[in-house]
Amino acid sequence: LDSLRNRSNDPSIDIDVKKKIIEHRIKVRGINDFYREEIASVLDPEKGGAFRAETLRRAYPKIYRTTNAERVFDEALATYDPVGGPEGPDPKADKEIYDAIWSLYGEFLGQLQVMNDKLYTMTRTSESEIQMARLENQVKRANGEQIVRPTNPLTELQQEKRELESEYLKRLRDLLGDDAFFQLNGTRRYD
Numbered sequence: 001l002d003s004l005r006n007r008s009n010d011p012s013i014d015i016d017v018k019k020k021i022i023e024h025r026i027k028v029r030g031i032n033d034f035y036r037e038e039i040a041s042v043l044d045p046e047k048g049g050a051f052r053a054e055t056l057r058r059a060y061p062k063i064y065r066t067t068n069a070e071r072v073f074d075e076a077l078a079t080y081d082p083v084g085g086p087e088g089p090d091p092k093a094d095k096e097i098y099d100a101i102w103s104l105y106g107e108f109l110g111q112l113q114v115m116n117d118k119l120y121t122m123t124r125t126s127e128s129e130i131q132m133a134r135l136e137n138q139v140k141r142a143n144g145e146q147i148v149r150p151t152n153p154l155t156e157l158q159q160e161k162r163e164l165e166s167e168y169l170k171r172l173r174d175l176l177g178d179d180a181f182f183q184l185n186g187t188r189r190y191d
Helices: 002-009 011-043 045-059 068-080 095-141 154-176
Strands: none
Touching: 011 045, 011 095, 045 154, 068 095, 068 154
């Protein structure tokens, strides 16, 4: 209610409140990130890694969500797994192709981790600056001044991540051939 009253009288008061909220959110995020690492360090390595991965996925879903390329690779591995699932191996199962898929997937996951780490670091350093610039634009807009759109440094990294996915899916396509590749779910967009 105070925010609505202040907006009608002085928009800068509302902006000051929003700036304080952003500052508090940054502090809370810092505490969460610190204790994520503390908790993960006291767990055994396997559980600690799983805990870290899950908390990062929940805290930063735009960065750590499962990519389309990961889903395609997982399906390719399930299709060509020589051991197979409870029903036994798929008729297409092939140990040589399976090993080649795993090798390519492992390489992709390593590159993806590097890219996600860059996105994580950039998010932590730039997110508050972008939010503050947006708030300043609100004041400028209310005063009739020209606004300056902040550039999002994440945009370029997100594009690099999409290109990384496309590159490795192209390599998977080259490995499997067009027919086998396009039988996998999620591959039609790469036609």
